[in-house]
Amino acid sequence: MEKLQSLLQHKKDLLSVYFTAGFPHIDSTVKVLKSLEKAGVDFVEIGMPYSDPLADGPVIQNSSTIALQNGMTLKKLFDQLADIQGEVSIPIILMGYLNPVLKFGPEQFVEECQKNNVSGLILPDLPYETYVEEFQELFTSNELSNIFLITPQTPEERIKKLDSASTSFIYMVSSAAVTGARDGLSTQQIEYFERVNAMELNTPRMVGFGISNHETYKNVCQYAHGAIVGSAFIKHLEQSGDDEEGIIQFIETLKTGKSTK
Amino acid sequence: MSTSFQPDERGFYGPFGGAYIPEMLIPNIENLKENYLRIMNSESFRKDFKTLLEDYAGRPSPLYHADRLSDHYGCNIWLKREDLNHTGSHKVNNTIGQILLANEMGKKRIIAETGAGQHGVATATVCALMGLECVVYMGETDIERQAPNVARMKMLGADVRPAISGSRTLKDATNEALRDWIANPLDTFYLIGSVVGPHPYPDMVARLQSVISGEIQWQMRNKTGNSNPDYVVACVGGGSNAAGSFYHFLDEPEVQLIGAEAAGEGLTSGKTAASIAMGETGVIHGSMTNLMQTDDGQITEPYSISAGLDYPGIGPLHAWLAKSGRAKYLAVTDQEALDAALQLTQKEGIIPALESAHALAALNQLDLKSGENVVVTVSGRGDKDMKTYMERLKLT
Numbered sequence: 001m002e003k004l005q006s007l008l009q010h011k012k013d014l015l016s017v018y019f020t021a022g023f024p025h026i027d028s029t030v031k032v033l034k035s036l037e038k039a040g041v042d043f044v045e046i047g048m049p050y051s052d053p054l055a056d057g058p059v060i061q062n063s064s065t066i067a068l069q070n071g072m073t074l075k076k077l078f079d080q081l082a083d084i085q086g087e088v089s090i091p092i093i094l095m096g097y098l099n100p101v102l103k104f105g106p107e108q109f110v111e112e113c114q115k116n117n118v119s120g121l122i123l124p125d126l127p128y129e130t131y132v133e134e135f136q137e138l139f140t141s142n143e144l145s146n147i148f149l150i151t152p153q154t155p156e157e158r159i160k161k162l163d164s165a166s167t168s169f170i171y172m173v174s175s176a177a178v179t180g181a182r183d184g185l186s187t188q189q190i191e192y193f194e195r196v197n198a199m200e201l202n203t204p205r206m207v208g209f210g211i212s213n214h215e216t217y218k219n220v221c222q223y224a225h226g227a228i229v230g231s232a233f234i235k236h237l238e239q240s241g242d243d244e245e246g247i248i249q250f251i252e253t254l255k256t257g258k259s260t261k
Numbered sequence: 262m263s264t265s266f267q268p269d270e271r272g273f274y275g276p277f278g279g280a281y282i283p284e285m286l287i288p289n290i291e292n293l294k295e296n297y298l299r300i301m302n303s304e305s306f307r308k309d310f311k312t313l314l315e316d317y318a319g320r321p322s323p324l325y326h327a328d329r330l331s332d333h334y335g336c337n338i339w340l341k342r343e344d345l346n347h348t349g350s351h352k353v354n355n356t357i358g359q360i361l362l363a364n365e366m367g368k369k370r371i372i373a374e375t376g377a378g379q380h381g382v383a384t385a386t387v388c389a390l391m392g393l394e395c396v397v398y399m400g401e402t403d404i405e406r407q408a409p410n411v412a413r414m415k416m417l418g419a420d421v422r423p424a425i426s427g428s429r430t431l432k433d434a435t436n437e438a439l440r441d442w443i444a445n446p447l448d449t450f451y452l453i454g455s456v457v458g459p460h461p462y463p464d465m466v467a468r469l470q471s472v473i474s475g476e477i478q479w480q481m482r483n484k485t486g487n488s489n490p491d492y493v494v495a496c497v498g499g500g501s502n503a504a505g506s507f508y509h510f511l512d513e514p515e516v517q518l519i520g521a522e523a524a525g526e527g528l529t530s531g532k533t534a535a536s537i538a539m540g541e542t543g544v545i546h547g548s549m550t551n552l553m554q555t556d557d558g559q560i561t562e563p564y565s566i567s568a569g570l571d572y573p574g575i576g577p578l579h580a581w582l583a584k585s586g587r588a589k590y591l592a593v594t595d596q597e598a599l600d601a602a603l604q605l606t607q608k609e610g611i612i613p614a615l616e617s618a619h620a621l622a623a624l625n626q627l628d629l630k631s632g633e634n635v636v637v638t639v640s641g642r643g644d645k646d647m648k649t650y651m652e653r654l655k656l657t
C-alpha cells in the first residue's frame with residue numbers, strides 16, 4: 001500500500017493498465033505483468049475473472065470468459081504471483097467481483113493478497129456501506145487499500161464520504177457506462193472532471209473506463225493524477241497476443257502518441 | 262413476530278438481501294429506495310393500481326375448487342388462477358405497479374429482463390398502455406424456445422435485445438439489463454420481473470404481488486369460513502408469484518408455505534435450477550442469497566425445461582424463509598412437471614405454464630389429509646409452452 005501511496009504522491013500523469021488474469025492463455029498473467037513493468041507502466045490492475053461481471057463491457061467480459069475456460073481461479077492467480085515474488089516491483093491491484101472473494105473466504109483472501117504484495121482492491125459490487133461495516137478493518141489491518149469508484153452521478157456528499165474512507169486513490173469512472181474503449185472526451189465529461197477537481201479532495205484520482213489512446217490519456221491527465229487503460233489493452237492482447245515486444249510498443253504509443261516502428 | 266419477514270432498513274432478510282451494486286447504480290437505487298414506499302402508500306397510487314388491476318388485468322383472479330384434482334388427492338385443492346390475468350400470468354400485477362412508479366418518478370424509458378418472456382410481455386404491455394419506450398433483454402436460448410412471446414413483445418412495440426453471454430438465459434438477460442441501467446442512469450427505469458436484485462426490488466415486487474395472497478384470504482373466508490388454508494403452494498423461479506402467494510400468510514404459522522423449485526433433470530444431474538437445494542450463500546444481481554456456484558465462486562449455468570425457472574439464484578426473502586424454516590422448498594424434475602401439466606389439463610381442462618406445473622407436481626410430495634385446504638397458485642397459462650408440450654408429450 002505504501003508503494004502505491006508514494007507513487008501517487010510523487011508522480012504525475014500516471015499510467016495504469018488493467019488486464020485479466022489468465023488471458024489470453026493461463027500463463028499469460030506473469031508474462032503480461034512483467035512486460036507492462038518493462039514498458040514503464042506505473043501500476044497494474046489484475047482482473048480476477050468472473051462469470052457475471054456486470055460492470056464490464058463486452059471486451060472484458062469476453063476476456064473473463066476465456067480466462068475461466070483456460071482454468072483461471074483465484075488460487076491459481078495467487079500461485080502465479082507467489083512464483084514471481086521479488087521479480088516485479090510495480091504496485092499490483094486486484095480487481096474483481098465479490099462472490100469469488102466470499103467463496104475463497106475474505107480472511108484467506110486478504111492473507112494471500114498480503115503475502116503476494118497486492119497493494120489494493122477494486123471490488124465494484126462491494127458498496128461503501130458494506131465495506132465500512134464488514135471489510136474495512138480486515139483490509140486496512142492487512143495493508144490493503146480499498147479503491148472506491150465515483151461516477152458523474154455520484155453526489156458531492158457521497159464523494160466526500162468516499163474520499164475520507166480512501167487510502168490510495170479514487171477511481172473516477174469517466175462517464176455513465178460499463179467498461180469499454182471510447183474516443184474523445186465530451187464537454188459533460190470535462191465539466192464533471194472540473195467539478196470534482198474543484199472539490200479539493202484529499203485523495204488522488206485516476207480516471208478509467210473509456211481511455212483508449214494517447215489523446216484520451218493525455219487529456220484526462222490534465223484533470224487527474226493519471227489514467228487507467230483496460231479494454232483497449234485487452235483488445236491489443238486479443239489481436240496480438242501476450243508478446244512482450246508488442247506490449248511495449250502498445251504502451252509506448254499510448255504514452256507518446258508515436259509508434260517506434 | 263409481525264415484522265420478522267419484512268426486510269430491515271438496508272433490505273436484509275436475516276443475512277440475505279442488501280444491495281451489492283456498483284457505485285454507478287447507487288444513485289438510481291437510492292432514489293428508488295427513498296420513493297417507493299411513499300409512492301406505493303399514496304392515495305393516488307393505490308387507486309390507480311386497484312383500477313388497473315381490476316379493469317385492465319381482470320382481477321380478482323378466481324380461486325377455483327378443482328373437484329377432480331381434489332378427488333385424486335383426497336383433499337380440497339384450490340387453484341389460484343393467475344393464468345387468467347391479462348397477458349397470461351401473475352407478472353402483470355408487478356408490471357402495472359412498477360409502471361405507475363416509473364411514471365410518478367418521471368422516467369421515460371423502461372428496461373426489463375425476461376426468461377420465459379412472460380415478464381417481457383407484461384412489461385411491453387404496460388409500456389404500450391402508458392406510451393413509454395420499452396427495451397427487453399432476453400437470453401438467446403430463451404428467444405428460441407419462447408418464440409410466441411418474442412413475437413408478442415415485438416407486436417407491442419418493444420425492442421427485444423438478445424443476451425449472448427454465458428448460458429444465454431435469464432441470468433444473462435439480467436446482467437445486460439443492469440449494464441443498460443449503468444449506461445442510462447437518468448431517464449431509465451429498470452422494471453425487474455421478480456423478487457430479486459438489490460434492495461428495494463425484492464420488497465417492492467413482493468408488495469406488488471401480495472395482491473395474490475390478499476385475495477386468497479378473503480376468497481378462502483367466503484368459500485370455507487376460514488381465511489387460512491392448510492397449505493399454499495407456488496413455484497419459485499426468482500420467487501415473485503410465491504412471494505405474492507405467501508405474503509399475507511407469513512405471520513400465520515398454521516399455514517404451511519411450500520415453494521416448488523426446478524430440479525431440471527435431477528438435483529445431482531448437473532442440469533438443475535434448484536437454488537435452495539443445491540445453492541450456497543453468495544451474491545447474485547446485487548443480492549446476498551442462495552445461488553448455485555462452483556467451488557471458485559463462479560455462478561453455475563442453470564438448467565430447467567421451464568424458461569421462467571431457469572435461474573441460478575432466488576429472491577432473498579425465500580433464502581430467508583428456507584433458512585428460518587418458515588417455508589419449505591421442494592424440488593420437482595422436468596418429467597414430474599410435464600406429468601402434472603398433463604394431469605391438470607385432462608382432469609380440469611386447464612393447460613398450465615410449465616413453471617406452474619412445478620407447483621402442481623409438488624402436491625405429490627405432500628402428505629395431504631382429507632378435509633385439508635390446499636391452495637396452489639397457477640402462475641400462468643401454457644400457451645407459450647405448446648412447442649415444448651408438443652415435443653415432450655408427443656402431441657404431433
Ligand SMILES: Cc1ncc(COP(=O)(O)O)c(C=O)c1O
Nearest residue numbers: 379498499500501502569616641
Ligand atoms: C408463468 C410463470 N410462473 C412463474 C415464473 C417464475 O417467476 P417467479 O418465481 O418470479 O414467479 C415465471 C417467470 O417467467 C412465469 O412466466
